[in-house]
Amino acid sequence: MREGYIPTISELQAFSACARLxxxxxxxxxxxxxxxxxxxxxxxxxxxxxxxxxxxxxQRLILSDAGRALNRESDRLLDELRQAAMTVMAFGGHADVLRLAVLPTFGSTWLVPRLAAYRAIAPDLTFDISARLEAVDFEADGFDAAIQRGDHRPGGAHADVLMPEELVVLAAPALLGGRRVLPDEELSRMPLLQQSTRPTLWLDWFRDAGLDSRTILRGARFQHFDMVVHAAVAGLGVALVPEVVARTALAAGDLVLASERRLTGDQPYTLIYPHRSQQREGFMRFRDWLLRQVDR
Incomplete structure (x- = not known):
């Protein structure tokens, strides 16, 4: 039973509107x-x-000290209620909704283009997909699974390795001046595009080549790999990105390999999920399908 001092939704809505207007x-x-x-x-x-x-x-309503304290929380509570309602509405008549947290560029370039094929075999299931770089707290965030790098696995979660992260150096053909690939010494003098959440990638590349990496951190910085890919297509510099996120640009000829070397990332792409998701038939069917897609 609701305690008598807890406001109703209509009271909070009226209070919030009066405070705002x-x-x-x-x-x-x-x-x-x-x-x-x-x-x-x-x-x-x-x-x-x-x-x-x-x-x-x-004839104006001015918040009292108590009103200001309540106003800070009432807006948050009403917004959370709106978000919860929209989440439920996302079911849209579907029997099952999978909430996934996915690395932004991996999701947009690899996962999303394949989902239409999955819908054809599982029409009663739909997805609520969020871009997420940081580790997921499955209890607090409510996700059913996450596709992230292996180091983001929380304690107690299950994990299926999808694929290793193979990093390649790419550039627009015009930037290479007709050459097919460049030695690492020449690469170090090119504008090197940076990925801000993985700032050591170029350092790792040149360290692996046995070169002094202290002089190479120059070039524009971008938050996501898809931004780095687009910047490379535009000719802004050389990109060091996972091959899986650049396959479309490579296939179209917008980018070409600028080095014969590859660098294996320290953590593979991994499907991570809590124990409760194993009890959901819809999720387990999606998991099995996803692993088959990787095998192909």
């Missing part, structure tokens, strides 16, 4: 209610909490 009349217009209904909701809320939430100054 300054009068019950304007709040009523925004909420499509009568002015008297908004006034009653605010009055009932003040009685429920035993404090004055507004000061009435020249």
């Amino acid at each position: 300054g009068t019950t009349t304007r709040a009523a217009q925004a909420l499509n209610l009568t002015q008297s209904a908004v006034s009653r909701s605010v009055g009932t809320l003040e009685e429920r909490l035993g404090v004055r939430l507004f000061l009435r100054v020249k």
Whole structure:
């Protein structure tokens, strides 16, 4: 049973609108209610909490100290309710929804283009996919699974390795001046595009080549690998990216390999999921399909 001091949603909505707009009349217009209904909701809320939430100054509503404290939390609570409702609405008549957290570029370039094929064999399942670079807390975030690098596996989670991360050096053909590949000494003098969340990639590349890596950190920085790929296509510099995220640009001839060497990343792409997801038939079917896609 709800405690008597806990506000109702309608009371919070009326309070939030009055705090934002300054009068019950304007709040009523925004909420499509009568002015008297908004006034009653605010009055009932003040009685429920035993404090004055507004000061009435020249027909304007000014938040009291207590009102300011409540306003900070009421907007957050209402926003969380809206987000929860939208999450439920995402089911859209489907029997099952899988919530996935996926590395941004891997998701957009490798996973999403394959989902239409999966929908053809599992039409009752749909997806709620979020881009996520940081590790997932499955209990707090509510995801059913994540596709991330292996070092992001939380304790107690299951993990299936999908594929190693094979990094290649790419450039627009015009940037190479007609040459097929460049030795590492020449690469070190090129504008080297940086990935801001993986800032040591070029250092690792030149260290692996036995070159002094202290002089090569120059070139534009981008947050995601797809931005680095697009920058390389535009001729802004040389990219060091996982081959899997650049296959489309390579196949189209927009980028070419600028080095014969490859660098294996320290962590593979991995499907990570909590124990509870193993109890879901829809997820296990998706997992099995995903592993078959990787094998192909």
